[in-house]
Amino acid sequence: MPAGLNPSVAAPRGRLSDRQKDLIQKFAALGSLVALVAAFSLTSPAFLSLGNGMSIGLQVTSIALLGIGATVVIIAGGIDLSVGSVLALSGVVAALCVKEAGLPVPLAMLAGIAVGGVCGLVNGLVVTRLKLPPFIATLGMMLIARGLALQITGARAVSGLGESFGALGNGALLRIVRIGDDGFPEVLFPGIPYPVLLMAGLALAVAFLLRRSVLGRHVYAVGSNAEAARLSGVAVNRVVTLTYVLSGLLAGLTGCVLMSRLVTAQPNEGVMYELDAIASAVIGGTSLAGGIGTISGTVIGAFVIGILRNGLNMNGVSAFTQQIIIGLVILLTVWIDQLRNRR
Amino acid sequence: MLDGGDDAAVPDGHAIEAGCAPAGPLLSLFSVAKEFPGVRALAGVDFDLRRGEVHAVCGENGAGKSTLMKVISGVHAPTTGRIVYKGVERRFASPLEAEAAGIAMIHQELNLVAHLTVAENIFLGREPRRGFLIDRRALRSKARACLDRLGAAIDPDAPVRTLPVAQCQLVEIAKALSLDAELLIMDEPTSSLTEQEARQLFRVIRDLKAAGVGIVYISHRLDEMREIVDRVTVLRDGRHVSTDDFAATSVDQIVARMVGRALDEKFPERTSVPTGHVILEATGLTRAGAFRDVSFTLRRGEILGFAGLMGAGRTEVARAIFGADPLESGTVAIDGRPLAIRDPRDAIAAGLAYLSEDRKAQGLAVKMPVDANLTLANLAAVANRLGLIDAGRHAAAARSYVDRLGIKTPSLRQPVRLLSGGNQQKIIIGKWLFRDARVMLFDEPTRGIDVGAKLAIYTIMDQLAARGIGVVLISSELPEILGMTDRVAVFHRGRLVRILDTARTDQEEIMHYASGFGGEG
Structure with a gap:
């Protein structure tokens, strides 16, 4: 048999399988999380306290909630830049429903979340029907939602x-x-804050859906190869639209949580939060090329960002320096991700 | 990996010929071979081109014509062998180097920048300058001169994107002429030209010949060659078959040499026999610019071949039947019931399956594992009413197709991009078997697959037919068509010209119709 006729036989041997590489990547993220906690505990005695843990949990909640939506959108091959603005619009709509329309709080908040869902639906339709690139479609929504708010x-x-x-x-379970x-x-005992519970519940639910449901499988298939998915009978447009709707709903929920914590609705809330959300997904191993990503990774990514901010704060590092450090962390993790995907 | 033996095979005697430069050929290739990983595209080809000659190169798709042209024009360096140009042994490191030496190529696929003007395209990278600015006036007048030579009424200031394809082709030709090349390579230059434009091009070619330019001419249209061609070389499977004076040979002889006589590959004994039951009936399928008035029937258990040259519309017809591309008119019926197919979901629901020629781009979710790809078209079968996938049933389904089709993979979770082409093709077949497809449209199913895996794919196709599935086999390899099908539909330029009984036809007859002879009537 002539040499080189069947190169596929030799290729996988002696290399780590993708699954092993994924695990290594995940443990790398988790390991750096542990390392961060250890380092900050040594440098700042107040870091490893129950109270601080609670406040980190609350800080991470908004990043993680938005990050879950961002992850699903990115796995399906899109991007959502509008969530920071959508959360502001949803929050002020909920507040106005209470103040101006006199709706009970739960109903008002549902209305706010629904507004987020509608923004996501518009994003999805602009991407699938008008065929605009997701970057542009959601950039437009980012400006429109902020302007409306x-x-x-x-x-x-x-x-x-x-x-x-x-x-x-502000409430908590088991306080x-x-x-x-x-x-x-x-x-x-300060209890477990409701937002943290909400975040944990939603993370589990979306992770389960991605892993186990037909819809979740279709999300990965569309992001991996939209044309192959279409030719396999996947309703690609419907799947893509749903990812934006989910992202919008989660942005709406995040808006309600944030405004509720302040008991004030700020139309300027959430500026640039979309970048934290995308960063958490990317740090957690989600590929911007689509088809790859996990919710667990994103939650870890959200904690990396949250703990970095909190710990650097407690060590008296200025907000400017924090930005530099987080920027470097994003570059580093994406670079590692590229190394993993090369070859 | 490359065997060094080929070097020794270069006949030393040729060096003497190369020595007498002025009288000798413009270009000579000696035992030129080119290997890509796993593929031998050229296996020791000799070729020469005289000054003032048009030398045609013929061969089937994949015979090595393009590779040969790319070796001459500096795109590929040959693995072994020698290139002697104007009496000097050369080794062009890039197309730019070949261009500097006077070798220009007119590409079949257009290499123009859509947003620049015609003049800017013709002199792209060689703009006449005044200081560091472009001399617009000189640019325009020089472009005008090039276009006039072709007799092309094209405005040099028109942006290329506003031109129809035929005019783009003329601009491409003008660009090559502007190089004042001594050796021109033309790859299917008339494929999009009208009769009249082609005539003008032939006039220019005769002028070039008179001026001593050597031209390598590639075309599938053997009928037009007698106008300009002096000699013709036939390639098959990367090997040189013959070189003759065009006047001393015939089209039939050329075709016979292109397809070869012997069936090189082995095919399984056909066990399936077509039944009388028509499972798929296509009537008057039409889409402007792609195919026109295509009608055929497919019976249960039948393998129907689609033969034709590249661009004859075979893939386009299959994709339209599957709903992947729109159909302008015509009907598709399954079991006698007409279907309304708007997208692939409708077609799949009706029992159709399309296996694309481009497995990685259109057939597989390559980042996903084997099991996910096998079940992608029929997840509902392994999910409960809530849309949750049952992991046990999912794995069992995937496992059963891995076993039945003999898919070689270390695990069900292996990403499919790490598997060989043959195993990838089996996964796509498995995907449609799991979906209970009743009509399968195979588009070049064995392209890029090694010989052993090909036999496995053929065997599976035969078994599919034996199970009563209707199979369409689109293939550019005639031995495959003859070895596997019951009937052959031959396409030429978007039309189905003839349906032949495979048992009573041969490669020559199929090529005859595929090349547009005696077809349309």
């Missing part, structure tokens, strides 16, 4: 929303409070 509030914060509006963002001898409440 500023327009309907007159660029002013919406406050005076009542205590119940803050329940979602143990004792009334002290002096009559003041004493918090024995």
Whole structure:
């Protein structure tokens, strides 16, 4: 048999399988997370405390919620730049529903989330029907949603929303409070904040859907090769549209959570959050070329960003330096990802 | 990996010929071979071109014509062998180097920059300058002169994107002429020209001949060659078959040499027999610019071949039947029931399957593992009512097709891009078997697949037919068509010219119709 006639036989031997490489990548992210925690614990004694853990959890929640949406969109081969603006629009709509229309808080928040879903639907239709590149479609939505949020509030914060509006963002499960001898409440256990629970539940649910459902499988197939998916009978346009709707709904939810935490709706909230969301997905191993990515990776990525910010803060590193460091981390992880995918 | 023996095979005697430069040929190739990983595109070809001569190169798709042209024009360096140009042994490192030596190529696929003007395209990279600025006036007048020589009424200031394809072809030719080349390579220069434009081009070619330019001419249109061609060389499977004076040979002889007489490959014994039941009936399929009025029937258990030259419309017809591309008119019926096919989902639901010639771009989700690709077209069968995939049923389905088709993979989770071409093709077949396809349209199923795997694919196709599946086999390899099909539909320029009974035809007859002889009537 002539040499070189069957090169495929020799190729995989002696190299790590992709699955092994994926695991290494994931453990690399997880390992760097552990290393970060260890380093910050040494440099700042207050870092490894329950209270700080709670505040990191809350900070990470918004990045992770947006990151879950970003991951699904990117796996299907798209990108969503509009989520920062959409969360602001959703939040102020929820607030205005309470303040101007007098709706009960849960209904108002559902309305806000629905607005996010509609923004996502528009993104999806512009990408699939008008065939605009996702970058442009969602860039347009980024400006439109921000403009709407500023327009309907007159660029002013919406406050005076009542205590119940803050329940979602500030409440916690299993909080143990004792009334002290002096009559003041004493918090024995701060509980698990609702936003963190929400984030964990949604991360599990979306991870399950991606891994186990027909829709999830179609998301990967469309991102891996849209034409092959179409020729296999996958409703490509429907799948792509749904990813943007999911991203929009999660942005709407994030908006409600953020505004609830402040008990004030800020039309300027969430500027540049889309970049944190995309960064968390990318740090977690999602490929911007589509077809590859996991929710667990993204959650780890969100924690890397959140812990870096928190720990650097506690060590007195300026906000400017933090940006530089996070920028470098993104470059480094994507470079590692490229190395992994080369060959 | 490359065997050094070929070097020794270069006949030393040729060096003497090369020594007497002025009288000798413009270009001589001695035992030129070119290997790509796993493929031997050229296996020791001798070729020479005289000054003032048009030398045609003929061969089937994949015979090595393009590779030979790319070796001459400096795109590929030969693996072994020698190139003697104007009496000096040369080794061009790039097309630019060959161009500097006076060798220009007119590409079949257009290499023009759409947003620049005609004049800017003709002199791209060689713009006449004044200081560091482009001399627009000189640019325009020089371009005008080139176009006039071709008799082409094209505005030098028109952006190329506004021109129809035929005029782009003329611009491409003008560009090559502007180089004042001594050796011109023309790859299917008339493929998009009208009769009149082609005549003008032939006039220019005769002028060039008179001026001593040597021309290598590639065309599938043997009928037009007698106007200009002096000698003709036939290639087959990367080997030199013959070189003759065109006047001393005939079209039939050339065709016979192109296709070869012996069937080199082995095919399995056909076990399936077509039934009388018509499973697919296509009537009057038409899409402007692609195919016109194509009608045929396919019976259960039949393998129907689609033969024809590249661009004859075979793939386009198959894709339109499958709903991958639009159909302007005509009907497709399955089991006598007409179908409304708007996209591949409709076609798949009706039991159709299309296996693309470009497996990686259109057939497989290459980043996904074997099992996910096998089940992609029929996930509903392994999912519950809520749309959740049952991991056990999913793995069992994938495993059963891996076993039945003999797919060689280390695991079900192996990404398919790491598998060989033959195994990838089997995965695509498995995908459609799992979907219970009843009509399978195979588009060049064995392209780029090694010989052993080809036999496996043929055997599977025969088994599919034996199970009552209707199979369409689009192939540019005539031995494959003759070895595997029951009937052959021959296409020429978007038309189905003739349906032949495979048992009562041969390569010559098929090529005859495919080249446009005696077809349309």
